[in-house]
Amino acid sequence: MTKLAANLTMLFNEFEFPDRFGRAAANGFTGVEVLFPYQLSPADIASRLSENDLDLVLFNLPAGDWDAGDRGLASDPDRKEEFRDGVDLAANYAGILNAPRINCLVGKTPDANATRRTMLDNILYAADTLANTNTRLLIEPVNLHDVPGFAINTTNEALSVLEELDHPNVGLQFDVYHSIRMDEDPFAIIAEYGKRIDHIQIADVPGRHQPGTGDVEFRKLFDAIDESGYTGWVSLEYVPKGATEDGFDHVRELGVLGQRRNES
Numbered sequence: 001m002t003k004l005a006a007n008l009t010m011l012f013n014e015f016e017f018p019d020r021f022g023r024a025a026a027n028g029f030t031g032v033e034v035l036f037p038y039q040l041s042p043a044d045i046a047s048r049l050s051e052n053d054l055d056l057v058l059f060n061l062p063a064g065d066w067d068a069g070d071r072g073l074a075s076d077p078d079r080k081e082e083f084r085d086g087v088d089l090a091a092n093y094a095g096i097l098n099a100p101r102i103n104c105l106v107g108k109t110p111d112a113n114a115t116r117r118t119m120l121d122n123i124l125y126a127a128d129t130l131a132n133t134n135t136r137l138l139i140e141p142v143n144l145h146d147v148p149g150f151a152i153n154t155t156n157e158a159l160s161v162l163e164e165l166d167h168p169n170v171g172l173q174f175d176v177y178h179s180i181r182m183d184e185d186p187f188a189i190i191a192e193y194g195k196r197i198d199h200i201q202i203a204d205v206p207g208r209h210q211p212g213t214g215d216v217e218f219r220k221l222f223d224a225i226d227e228s229g230y231t232g233w234v235s236l237e238y239v240p241k242g243a244t245e246d247g248f249d250h251v252r253e254l255g256v257l258g259q260r261r262n263e264s
Contacts (some may be wrong), residue, residue: 004236007032013244018048032056035059037093057233060090060104061074061103064107070107074118075108075122076110103138104139105142120165123167139173154184177201177238187221198232201237207241234256
């Protein structure tokens, strides 16, 4: 049975970040992820998770200056020290929060000749460091239309990196939205690699809004996930169209999210 988690960076933006944990719980979620948790202390996050009976299922390594266009640092030879400082910071959070998975956004390619070796070395460093906190490192393909120059765009490219690294603590994060944007067939990928995928994220296409606003057949998708042998979380990572809390009707109709709690 599909387990839905809410991405608190992209959802519930009507509320301040610390209040989003409670809103997720009130809407029936038991798992949450965030892009970057570093605006709060690990102790503060741990308290909010405990108060709301939530699991933190995933967050990202620091990815540089997001507002300036950075989408990760692993591929930049000139920022190796900054990347590794970020890994150490993330490992501290993971150890306190018992986070099972951290995603490495590998970033853009400033120099194609140097990028791949730098990226591989940095991923290995992160994988070894996070193994000490029992946290699994993931890499994620990101489509080149939304993020031109990103170093890994397709599932096959990500699998090629995993095969080259051959490291027991590196796995695959699969985002259905990015996959469709790259003209892949996410149903076929999930059917073939479901047992090898470590984390799944979803949004409807086009628009990257909530399920039910686009062309994705989510009943078929959730069935494919269940049939593939995948047992992890499926995170809602989209830009809400309208108020966040009005956007869960479709997943509730499909039976993968419980009803909102009575807050009277």
